[in-house]
Amino acid sequence: MEVRDLGGWRFFIGDDSGFVKEKVGKWMYFFRDYEGRKFTEERCREVVEQEIVWESKCSDSNEGVACFYLNIDDIERHKQILQYFVDHDMIRRTKAGKLYNISFKLDNQTRAGAYGNDFNAELKLEDFMDLTTGKWYV
Numbered sequence: 001m002e003v004r005d006l007g008g009w010r011f012f013i014g015d016d017s018g019f020v021k022e023k024v025g026k027w028m029y030f031f032r033d034y035e036g037r038k039f040t041e042e043r044c045r046e047v048v049e050q051e052i053v054w055e056s057k058c059s060d061s062n063e064g065v066a067c068f069y070l071n072i073d074d075i076e077r078h079k080q081i082l083q084y085f086v087d088h089d090m091i092r093r094t095k096a097g098k099l100y101n102i103s104f105k106l107d108n109q110t111r112a113g114a115y116g117n118d119f120n121a122e123l124k125l126e127d128f129m130d131l132t133t134g135k136w137y138v
Helices: 034-049 075-087 107-111
Strands: 002-006 009-013 024-031 055-059 064-071 103-106
Touching (some): 034 064, 064 075, 103 107
């Protein structure tokens, strides 16, 4: 695994030979402070070392985002990274205890400037698991 600092990001790069440009996207995790960034950097490193995803990155500020990259059609890796998120309490819950319905965002959507109301996710957590019980559908 290679670790590279570039333009406000720390990248963790494994074997990304499986990436298909039109299919690559990311699940994102947001953090709010220094401790959150340190926790997140370790998660970014660990998932690449364990080959759950091929690449991840974490912003180097104390409030930011981490991205976990894979192809949109790699269902097995989606299940692995989402289970990792659940196991490490990386998906917030509502006051009622339901998991937030996080979205997978294609890099093509990011390049096209699809943010906020302009962004429509092709995959969401609810496509894989019941948000109330956390049980898998697929």
